[in-house]
Amino acid sequence: MAYDATLGLVVDVLGDELARAHVLVEDRHKQPMGLVHGGLLASVAEALGVRATAAAVAAEGGAARGLSSQTSFLRPLFGGTLRAEARRRHRGRTTWLWEVDLAGDDGRLCALVRVTVAVVPAPG
Amino acid sequence: MAYDATLGLVVDVLGDELARAHVLVEDRHKQPMGLVHGGLLASVAEALGVRATAAAVAAEGGAARGLSSQTSFLRPLFGGTLRAEARRRHRGRTTWLWEVDLAGDDGRLCALVRVTVAVVPAPG
Amino acid sequence: MAYDATLGLVVDVLGDELARAHVLVEDRHKQPMGLVHGGLLASVAEALGVRATAAAVAAEGGAARGLSSQTSFLRPLFGGTLRAEARRRHRGRTTWLWEVDLAGDDGRLCALVRVTVAVVPAPG
Amino acid sequence: MAYDATLGLVVDVLGDELARAHVLVEDRHKQPMGLVHGGLLASVAEALGVRATAAAVAAEGGAARGLSSQTSFLRPLFGGTLRAEARRRHRGRTTWLWEVDLAGDDGRLCALVRVTVAVVPAPG
Numbered sequence: 001m002a003y004d005a006t007l008g009l010v011v012d013v014l015g016d017e018l019a020r021a022h023v024l025v026e027d028r029h030k031q032p033m034g035l036v037h038g039g040l041l042a043s044v045a046e047a048l049g050v051r052a053t054a055a056a057v058a059a060e061g062g063a064a065r066g067l068s069s070q071t072s073f074l075r076p077l078f079g080g081t082l083r084a085e086a087r088r089r090h091r092g093r094t095t096w097l098w099e100v101d102l103a104g105d106d107g108r109l110c111a112l113v114r115v116t117v118a119v120v121p122a123p124g
Numbered sequence: 125m126a127y128d129a130t131l132g133l134v135v136d137v138l139g140d141e142l143a144r145a146h147v148l149v150e151d152r153h154k155q156p157m158g159l160v161h162g163g164l165l166a167s168v169a170e171a172l173g174v175r176a177t178a179a180a181v182a183a184e185g186g187a188a189r190g191l192s193s194q195t196s197f198l199r200p201l202f203g204g205t206l207r208a209e210a211r212r213r214h215r216g217r218t219t220w221l222w223e224v225d226l227a228g229d230d231g232r233l234c235a236l237v238r239v240t241v242a243v244v245p246a247p248g
Numbered sequence: 249m250a251y252d253a254t255l256g257l258v259v260d261v262l263g264d265e266l267a268r269a270h271v272l273v274e275d276r277h278k279q280p281m282g283l284v285h286g287g288l289l290a291s292v293a294e295a296l297g298v299r300a301t302a303a304a305v306a307a308e309g310g311a312a313r314g315l316s317s318q319t320s321f322l323r324p325l326f327g328g329t330l331r332a333e334a335r336r337r338h339r340g341r342t343t344w345l346w347e348v349d350l351a352g353d354d355g356r357l358c359a360l361v362r363v364t365v366a367v368v369p370a371p372g
Numbered sequence: 373m374a375y376d377a378t379l380g381l382v383v384d385v386l387g388d389e390l391a392r393a394h395v396l397v398e399d400r401h402k403q404p405m406g407l408v409h410g411g412l413l414a415s416v417a418e419a420l421g422v423r424a425t426a427a428a429v430a431a432e433g434g435a436a437r438g439l440s441s442q443t444s445f446l447r448p449l450f451g452g453t454l455r456a457e458a459r460r461r462h463r464g465r466t467t468w469l470w471e472v473d474l475a476g477d478d479g480r481l482c483a484l485v486r487v488t489v490a491v492v493p494a495p496g
Binding site for chain 1: 126129152153157159161163167168170192194200
Binding site for chain 4: 249250251252253254255275276277278279280281283285286287288290291292294295298311313314315316317318319320321324371
């Protein structure tokens with residue numbers, strides 16, 4: 001979970017229909033204007049969708065790999081805790097699709113991310 | 125440039141039509157299967173598009189903020205140097221659009237990212 | 249509403265938080281393999297998001313114009329009635345964002361579309 | 373090619389790396405403000421990417437189906453001829469990716485569309 005650790009991502013729920021994670025925002029997550037960097041929002045959503053899919057298909061010998069992500073930035077976030085909630089919208093044989101809401105301490109949406117994940121055979 | 129430093133992003137070219145950056149891939153950029161994390165690819169593209177726009181509009185008192193990004197993951201990347209090249213495809217009054225190609229040492233595409241950036245008045 | 253008429257789009261609900269429309273699928277909506285053409289799904293979602301935004305901002309002298317749409321095709325649709333339901337996820341000063349679910353007679357999702365709409369001054 | 377005929381789509385080039393099509397814009401392609409409807413732009417790009425992929429894989433017993441499309445609307449188009457040019461950016465075993473530029477008579481971009489197409493076994 002190296003990259004997730006680099007970001008400080010904490011996974012709180014990892015179900016096959018709902019997943020949640022958060023990041024305690026620090027200066028290292030920000031861009032020069034003092035806002036949380038958009039790349040962090042995209043990364044958190046991607047991580048959550050892929051990890052939730054991976055956890056769900058592991059028992060059947062599957063693994064998960066990101067296929068695409070679409071991020072819409074809605075409001076700037078300046079600090080506090082970034083919270084992500086992923087809801088699964090599609091469970092196909094080879095792809096799963098998650099919609100991820102990202103919000104700050106006031107609960108208002110700061111970004112929406114759609115994450116499509118491929119289910120592949122686990123290596124080895 | 126705090127988040128960019130967290131990622132190890134190095135900007136090589138920052139023009140108003142073309143921008144280039146690279147990251148020397150380390151273990152901290154990877155996910156558990158040993159691949160470069162998709163969030164890094166999205167982050168690098170986002171950073172490059174926003175920074176190139178910001179640099180171009182600064183002289184006129186403008187600043188830049190990400191509006192959206194769409195990432196398609198094409199091939200896994202396992203190490204070496206991740207290189208990003210952003211070409212500007214649209215320069216509107218309020219939004220710029222960049223298409224960013226991401227590739228590894230063999231020059232083959234590993235991801236495509238479309239980044240839309242808002243041009244806003246610089247704060248203060 | 250010329251293009252909407254070309255498609256046979258019928259709007260059923262046009263609120264500022266929820267909108268619904270349907271199309272009775274005919275052969276002219278299909279591609280050679282007998283499936284409903286993906287372009288119809290994208291068109292219906294785009295039309296619904298733009299028209300719902302336009303209706304909501306008309307009283308204040310606003311008009312609406314599509315900025316972007318992201319469509320994920322989940323299941324093929326072969327006939328019957330295509331139903332679209334758009335939920336507004338963001339209402340900003342200059343942009344609104346809708347997530348549109350598209351389904352067939354069995355109620356299962358056949359596509360998801362995220363539509364971003366600009367609010368602009370009405371011409372004239 | 374029923375839906376393509378509904379739209380008046382004319383395919384000019386259908387190669388496995390480049391494809392081109394056009395539509396002579398009529399009133400039935402427009403929305404109430406007199407602009408070409410965004411759904412037409414998304415439809416033309418989708419049709420072109422899927423048809424070019426289908427043509428390329430037919431000899432090996434393959435067929436093509438749209439997986440996703442991402443459209444960014446850049447400038448309004450009011451009439452004349454809409455021209456689409458699709459360049460293939462990825463040719464994988466199971467998915468192809470096309471980037472489609474759409475422009476009017478003045479040659480300026482009015483939209484960019486990224487189309488991802490699945491290669492599947494031909495039915496029957």
